Structures are given as C-alpha cells and as structure tokens.
Amino acid sequence: MAFSSRSYVNRYIPSNRFPTGLKWLLIVNLSIFVLSYILRASRADLFLHNFALVPAQVVQTFAVWQLVTYMFLHVGIGQILWNMLALWMFGVELERLWGTGRFLRFYFVCGICAGLTVIVAAYLFGGVNSPTVGSSGAIYAILMAYALMFSDRTILFGFLIPIKAKYFVMIIGAIVFLQSYTATIGGQSAGIQVLADLGGLLAGYLILRGKQLRSRVRQPIASGVKEWKLKRARKKFEVYLRNRDSDRDRWVH
Numbered sequence: 001m002a003f004s005s006r007s008y009v010n011r012y013i014p015s016n017r018f019p020t021g022l023k024w025l026l027i028v029n030l031s032i033f034v035l036s037y038i039l040r041a042s043r044a045d046l047f048l049h050n051f052a053l054v055p056a057q058v059v060q061t062f063a064v065w066q067l068v069t070y071m072f073l074h075v076g077i078g079q080i081l082w083n084m085l086a087l088w089m090f091g092v093e094l095e096r097l098w099g100t101g102r103f104l105r106f107y108f109v110c111g112i113c114a115g116l117t118v119i120v121a122a123y124l125f126g127g128v129n130s131p132t133v134g135s136s137g138a139i140y141a142i143l144m145a146y147a148l149m150f151s152d153r154t155i156l157f158g159f160l161i162p163i164k165a166k167y168f169v170m171i172i173g174a175i176v177f178l179q180s181y182t183a184t185i186g187g188q189s190a191g192i193q194v195l196a197d198l199g200g201l202l203a204g205y206l207i208l209r210g211k212q213l214r215s216r217v218r219q220p221i222a223s224g225v226k227e228w229k230l231k232r233a234r235k236k237f238e239v240y241l242r243n244r245d246s247d248r249d250r251w252v253h
Contacts, residue, residue, distance in 0.1 A: 019095035021104045026084055029135065032072050032079045048073060053115050053193075054211035055122040067115040068108065073133035083135050089155075090146040099102060110141030110203040117199025118192060119131030127192040137196035140176065143169050147207050173201055 036048055052061075053070035059061040096105040114137025120130045146153075147169035157163040157171075176197045232248040 003152045012235055013201050017096070019092060019100065019103070021100040021107075022087065022091045025087060025091075025104075029080065029084060033074050036073070049131065052116075052133045053118060054129060054131050055119040056128040058115075058119055059123075059128075067112045070115060070133050071108075071111045071135040071138055074135075075133055078095070079134055079136075084120050084140050086139050087142060088133070090142050094145055094149065095140065102140075104147065106207065107138050107142065109207065110200050111138035113136065113203035114138065114141070114196040114199035117202075118196050125192060130192060132193035132196060134193075134196070137200035137203075140172070140197045140200035141207075143172060144201050144204035145208060148205070169201075176201060195225070 032048075041050075051066060051069035052073055053066045054063070058066055074083065091103070091107075098106070113133070115215075118132050119135075122130065151164070151166040153165045155165055155168055157168055176194070199253045218227045
C-alpha cells in the first residue's frame with residue numbers, strides 16, 4: 001500500500017475546499033503574531049497587553065473582551081506553530097462536518113470557557129494579575145471534538161506513530177491534568193494559565209456529550225423516583241382496600 005493512500009496521511013493532503021472559518025482563524029492569528037513580533041523591537045507592542053487575559057482586570061474593571069482577544073495572542077514561535085498546526089490538522093474535518101457557523105461557535109465558546117476556568121482558578125489558587133495568552137484552550141477543545149467525532153480514526157502521534165484519535169486525546173488529557181495539578185495543588189500559582197487547556201477539554205466534552213451525560217445521570221434518578229411513587233401508590237391502595245374491607249365487615253352480621 002502506498003504511503004499517501006493511507007487514511008491518516010490523506011487527511012493532511014491539501015484540498016481545494018479549504019474551510020473558510022479555519023482559513024481566517026489561521027490568517028488572523030498569524031498576522032497578529034507577526035505584527036507583535038515586528039513591534040516588539042520598538043516596544044510599540046505594549047498596547048497588545050490590554051488584550052491578554054488578566055483575571056483581576058476582567059473581574060474588577062469588566063474587561064470582558066479579554067475572554068476573546070487573549071486567544072489571538074501568542075508569546076513565542078513554538079506556541080503559535082503548535083497551536084496553528086493542531087488547529088489545521090484537526091479543525092479541517094470538523095468544519096467540513098459541521099459547517100463554518102457551528103465550527104466557529106464551538107471554537108469561541110470553548111475558548112471563552114477556558115478563559116473563565118483560568119479566572120476561577122486564579123481566585124482560588126492565586127495569580128489574579130498573571131496574564132494568559134494563546135488559543136490552546138480552544139485548540140484542546142478541537143482535539144476533544146475530533147476524538148469524539150472520529151474516535152477510531154488513526155492519526156500520527158509525533159508524526160511517526162499511528163494511534164487512534166481517542167487514545168491520543170486520552171494521553172493529552174492525562175498530560176494536561178498533571179500539568180494542571182502541578183500549577184494549582186502543587187503550588188505553582190504562576191502557571192495557573194495551564195488550566196485553560198483543561199477548561200477547553202472539559203468544555204468541548206460537555207458541549208458535545210452534555211445531553212448524553214445528563215440523561216445518564218437523570219435516568220437512574222428518574223427510575224428511582226418512579227419506583228418510589230409506585231410503591232407509595234401501592235401502599236395507599238392497600239390501605240384503602242383494608243379500610244373498605246373493615247367497613248364492610250362492620251355492617252355485616
């Protein structure tokens with residue numbers, strides 16, 4: 001079998017139908033990064049700091065726009081390259097499956113939820129003045145969505161090892177959880193922004209599987225309530241029958 005004919009390779013071969021939403025996310029993120037890199041030499045990029053996510057500013061001065069704008073800022077070439085590569089690799093098929101509107105709503109809602117996770121964690125564990133930047137929270141939500149939509153699809157882990165998408169996300173989730181533990185319980189409050197990744201993963205799962213999860217929780221509760229009502233009705237009926245029989249025996253001699 002030719003290498004290019006394998007399923008986990010064909011996904012990365014460019015298509016003439018490059019999704020519109022994904023294309024503009026890549027263009028905007030890369031353009032802002034290049035602009036900040038150019039302005040950094042003259043310190044003219046300081047105004048961009050107003051768009052990073054700072055929990056204290058969001059809560060105290062209602063800088064709510066930071067919950068969106070922080071996703072378009074990146075501090076290094078490694079961060080921007082990893083995020084945009086992952087967005088391209090896993091976002092293409094999702095947008096083709098869902099359509100542009102649903103894909104972008106999912107991306108931004110999960111990114112906002114990731115930002116809210118950082119804010120809550122900052123007030124619980126410290127670091128309310130630490131800025132958070134990067135689209136990794138939304139990217140991890142895309143990874144979760146891909147694993148749920150194409151759970152048995154084979155991808156290349158590290159571009160070398162074929163692995164099913166669901167196992168890949170399990171590994172990533174375990175890594176993110178350990179990093180989050182280190183950043184909070186472990187005492188490294190300065191790294192609280194890593195919780196954006198965990199928040200993105202959880203938000204992606206709850207958005208796509210929330211209804212099923214609620215039904216699984218509600219079903220045993222509803223069954224228990226229904227059984228309790230039946231037992232209660234049966235007892236009432238038995239009491240009624242006993243009372244009726246006792247009234248009948250009272251008048252029969």
